Amino acid sequence: MLTRRRRGFSLIELFVVLVVISILVGLAIPRMHGFKHQFYLTTMISDLRNLAATEEGYWSSVDSYSSDLNALRFNLTPGVWVTFVQADSAGWSATATHDDDTSHCAIYYGNAPPLPPATVKNFIGCSK
Template sequence: MRVSGKKGFTLIELLIVVVIIGILAAIAIPKFASTKEKAYLASEKSDLRNMATSQEAYFSGNQTYTTDQSAMNFTTSQGVTITGMVADAKGWKGTSQHSATTKKCYAGFGSQAAATTLDGIITCDP
């Protein structure tokens, strides 16, 4: 390295810094995307739990379950929709999906619970 009166960074030093920042970004960005996906699934699960509570509250007054979300006094989180809602006097089931992901979560109880799920247990796509 030559000694001169000028102060600053050499091109090699700047290049090394850019490479290090690139490596850190390559590590951080996939982890961030994974964290967002987990947050969307948590929102879906939360809405299904809230729907289960609302279904049981509705059942206690009407002796049947319902597919009408307004009758259950139930509102989904932003971006989450409940589909495939089926209900009768012996059970209910529903599917939730966030608009930002393709993964769905499922829950059911009683006669309507899917064969692959246990009563009240929420399962999600892998």
């Protein structure tokens, strides 16, 4: 008598594979959210650092800080928005936000008052 060779996968085997894949995806999605949040924070911090360097260059030639990004010839990363709170000859302060994230970062220089979450002059602080 000839025995037939089994071909393909049984329904149970396919179901087990789907369950394993679902578990792996369920573990990966929360981690991806954390990576995206860190990416948004990094872009805001980077833009504020670049803005600080640009402001210092502007101050060395004009003897005042500016709140006009066009005058500074400064381009923001897409999705990042900078709001100046103060910019004059005494100092400047600004906040950065991202379209896709609820946190924000801030910095202040010179004699500008502290701007939470930045609590140390010349250092960027970010909310969670």
